[in-house]
Amino acid sequence: MPVMGATRFERFFRMAASLNVDKSDLKRYDEFLDRKIYDLFLVAKAAAKANGRDIIEPRDLPITKGLQERMHEFLKLEEDLEVVPLLEQLLSRPPLGIAISEETEARLPAVAGGLSVALAQAFKIIDPRVKNPGSEEWDQVFRMFELLL
Numbered sequence: 092m093p094v095m096g097a098t099r100f101e102r103f104f105r106m107a108a109s110l111n112v113d114k115s116d117l118k119r120y121d122e123f124l125d126r127k128i129y130d131l132f133l134v135a136k137a138a139a140k141a142n143g144r145d146i147i148e149p150r151d152l153p154i155t156k157g158l159q160e161r162m163h164e165f166l167k168l169e170e171d172l173e174v175v176p177l178l179e180q181l182l183s184r185p186p187l188g189i190a191i192s193e194e195t196e197a198r199l200p201a202v203a204g205g206l207s208v209a210l211a212q213a214f215k216i217i218d219p220r221v222k223n224p225g226s227e228e229w230d231q232v233f234r235m236f237e238l239l240l
Contacts (some may be wrong), residue, residue: 111223119229120210123236127206128199130240134188135195136142144191146190153165158205161212165204210236 102115104110112120135151142151154162213232214224221228 092169103168103207104211105162107208108215110211110214110221113223116224116229120207123210123233124203124206127236127240128203131202132187132191136189139189146192147195148192149195152195152202154200154202158202158209161208162201162205165208166201168208169204176205 097114097117100120101112104112104116131152132147134153135147138151138153139145139147144151208230213235214221214228217228217231217235224232
């Protein structure tokens with residue numbers, strides 16, 4: 092990730108949950124985002140197929156109330172941070188053998204942003220005092236998300 096991108100994401104985590112992250116954390120973050128977006132698309136693909144479509148529409152994405160609220164929080168933060176272009180670069184499109192509508196594609200940065208806010212806030216749920224999450228905290232947060240998404 093370019094240095095400017097790393098700087099913006101470090102600022103994002105500070106604003107979202109008062110966390111200090113470094114480049115190794117950003118690698119973990121990228122892995123998290125790839126896995127969770129892939130998981131969301133697996134469910135979306137099944138929903139599209141169940142509805143007789145060969146294209147994933149936004150309504151196929153399993154967006155929960157909590158994730159929707161985090162997406163709104165992200166959009167408020169985004170006004171100051173301008174990280175959507177960086178998220179667009181990071182987002183990998185999982186090869187699922189199904190098309191993704193333009194509307195779904197356009198919504199992905201907000202979904203990724205909502206997941207990012209949820210990730211940052213999850214650290215504070217696990218340990219309200221954490222400032223610089225280490226490997227153990229990352230593993231705990233990953234396990235928590237695996238239970239839910």
